Amino acid sequence: MTCFRKNIEAIEGYTPGFQPKEPGYIKLNTNESPYPPSPRVIEALRAACNEGLRKYPDPMAQAFRQKAAEVLRTRPERVLCGNGSDDVLSIALGSFCGEGDRVAFPSPTYSLYDVLVQIQGGIPVEVDFPEDYSLPEGLRDTGAKLTIVPNPNAPTGTLVPAADLSDLADALCGTGVLLIDEAYVDFAEADCLDLVQKHDNVIVARTLSKSYSLAGLRFGFAIAQEHLIEGMVKVKDSYNVDTLSIAGATAAIGDRGWLRENVGKIKATRGRLIEGLDELGFECLPSQSNFVLARVPAGRSGEQVYTRLLERKILVRYWNKPRLDNCLRISVGSDEEIATLLSALRDIVSG
């Protein structure tokens, strides 16, 4: 017999990117940063490894909220911390999506959204991106309680203008909340933080996993008007972020110089990666993130190239899904890793 809820029985669950146990792999499959976190973060973490761990953490992570508010020019009361931005997403789902409620998002996109909606017993409503990956008009009238738009989008890396999301927030006003997932925004030309000020139904989600090189720390946050934050606080675990990650995250968001430098390096390598892929006949979407979605040259299949790279211990991401099955998503690694990848691809496509 099973006691699980039917919706839980039915789902497969989210599959995280492959994390090899053995060394020797070039990992360009999970959008991790190739560079270590800021030395100030390591220092803050080590300092917090002390007997204070016997006490519960600050339930609201006030130290981080204050620093984030200062840096992002908002108010601490508009910041909600999460155990990774996945936790922020789960909290939003728990807040706005009951059984049978609709949650809309564009397609193709981050596959976790669909899983989270199904865990809630909600109804996922996918609206296809047009060919140019501009914001789908259809998101305006889905009847969704919650609409999620990642910007830049994953796995395409494309960005839609903040003005279009502002119009969408207006269209949803009174019926639903718009969550803009800005996991990759530090690699983009613009962000949507201003929309929080303008719209009482907008939540912006951020993470320290990518641009801050802290995927292992699990720290994300939401920015939204106070009434939204206060409601979501009721849904979050009381102590959802721990003492060490609060210390590390506060140091991380305070070190703007390090962030600028890290992001600068990755954007420069991204340019070299796209150039190299173009030369080999791959077609790249215009990336505003730390990864590139590249269509393999005509006559090849995405799966085939993926497998050939895997044989050489180079990991990228491939999905057997419409619009993605001839593509690879390649994380921007170090210059050296990207050079090795490009050389391997040269062999593969000329072989």
Add this chain to the structure above:
Amino acid sequence: MTCFRKNIEAIEGYTPGFQPKEPGYIKLNTNESPYPPSPRVIEALRAACNEGLRKYPDPMAQAFRQKAAEVLRTRPERVLCGNGSDDVLSIALGSFCGEGDRVAFPSPTYSLYDVLVQIQGGIPVEVDFPEDYSLPEGLRDTGAKLTIVPNPNAPTGTLVPAADLSDLADALCGTGVLLIDEAYVDFAEADCLDLVQKHDNVIVARTLSKSYSLAGLRFGFAIAQEHLIEGMVKVKDSYNVDTLSIAGATAAIGDRGWLRENVGKIKATRGRLIEGLDELGFECLPSQSNFVLARVPAGRSGEQVYTRLLERKILVRYWNKPRLDNCLRISVGSDEEIATLLSALRDIVSG
């Protein structure tokens, strides 16, 4: 307008115990350990504060599962890690409790259970403990999908025999899951780990917050048969425990000598606390945990004594609730803290 689910609008949320920002308090209100964590934990944590944080953690925290399985004589596949045992509880609720489903637990107990059920839109079914705090018979036929029994119970500190919980698991077999919350079990004379072997509908939850002095780390785990673990994995956040807490928790559960010593000290102080309270006319329930529920002497109110202690910067826990309103829950602090508390109580009850 509000977009929140009705059940979220309706709840007040869980109130964590007061965490003063200023120093100078004696904190006997949140069942934290008065002693620092094992030096091996601090060492493991510091060693893990390195550039590896740029990568995602192991989604299943395999290192911890293996060590826990070894120490607790079970299989790694029967262990599921959580961001605190609150996360384990949330995962269980998400797994077994849909909207309108019943979740049963005894009363009075840990107030978070009720909050978690309401977040799911489920129906909390409270079954009163009898006067002697033995397992309520009524838990056998509540129609609940999930039954939660903390053992030892909070805030009473009382323990029910494993055999009674085994009978309850039999009674629920085929209709519901029994989650035994063993947050405080390291301070008790017996545990229910054997029931996992015997029953395919039993989940045992543990935490490192209390007996391991690691409330700030947020690490808990569930032990259950494989089919239950596999289903709950679908509900948990993909990376719910971070790189540092996996390292610290693995070191913690491996240091049995330290645990024995820590628990020994706390149990000795617990004896002195109960003796002192008895002398002052307080009536203590037989505690198998790191706190004591004490009824204030006749003619006093719990709230009054609580307030007088607060004036002296001594924090204990008080609830204005049936069966608890003449009681204080006092965490077992250090010998010095308990001596200060007893001296303050002497003044207050003789004043």
